[in-house]
Amino acid sequence: MGEDESQVTVMVVDDHPMWRDGVSRDLAGAGFEVVATADGVRSAASRAAATGPDVVLMDMQLTDGNGAQATAAVLDAAPHARVLVLSASSERDDVLEAVKAGASGYLVKSASAAELVDAVTATAAGQAVFTPGLAALVLGEYRRMSSGPDPDDGQDLPQLTDRETEVLRLVAKGLTARQIGTRLHLSHRTVENHVQSTLRKLQLANRVELARYAIEQGIDED
Known part of the structure; x- marks a missing residue:
């Protein structure tokens, strides 16, 4: 600052x-x-x-x-x-x-x-700042991760809630936070919070996947 x-x-x-x-x-x-x-x-x-x-x-x-x-x-x-x-x-x-x-x-x-x-x-x-193109990419990435080769480990990955998925779909269609809020009867700040939560989950999911890879490769072993 x-x-x-x-x-x-x-x-x-x-x-x-x-x-x-x-x-x-x-x-x-x-x-x-x-x-x-x-x-x-x-x-x-x-x-x-x-x-x-x-x-x-x-x-x-x-x-x-x-x-x-x-x-x-x-x-x-x-x-x-x-x-x-x-x-x-x-x-x-x-x-x-x-x-x-x-x-x-x-x-x-x-x-x-x-x-x-x-x-x-x-x-x-x-x-x-979440554009329609990025929202669509994030949805696709979650689908890819949730249908990965080892579904038994799925509980380790952070999952999108139904509301977060709904908000992402509307962002992907080009709606603004205020428009989405009106449609879903939420404040625009709540909509933005859902988007921020989704970004945090995607970053966490990436770290989880990296940790899994390290374990699989024995990188975490002494």
Whole structure:
């Protein structure tokens, strides 16, 4: 956090200097404090540790790795940061990996400056920026995990509730939190909480799967 608690601090991570500079200018013009920029995994981690940004805008293609690796590295270096992934729609599977690594949301790079500002504001406030494409991906991922090769272990994986599944389906159809709230007779904040819970479960599910893999491979043995 910066000295002015009301001003959101942001780090922009992208390997294209012109795009990185342009986004930084847009954010500064909208009242955010851009405290750092980076073009790769290592530089993002070191600068996040040094500046402790509230929000990290994360591109998927970097000079020395990808956005999922950088997300994990940044959150290890600055645990209180929130990562908002910016990506081309063709990289959605990569975005899912970034969300599993801890990203709070996803925005396509074709978004307008106003949409970017709204997304950064929402991310800083702890909301999940969850687009229809990402919601559909998450639903598919849960179906894949729940019908995995070892269903006897299914109880180890966090499961979506019926309400969370219902909310995700409506997000995937393009409805906003307020529209979903009206349809389901919930407050928009409750809808957003369901989305945040889903993201947390997906990140937990990924850790559970990693632990299983380690056990199966004997990695956890002395």
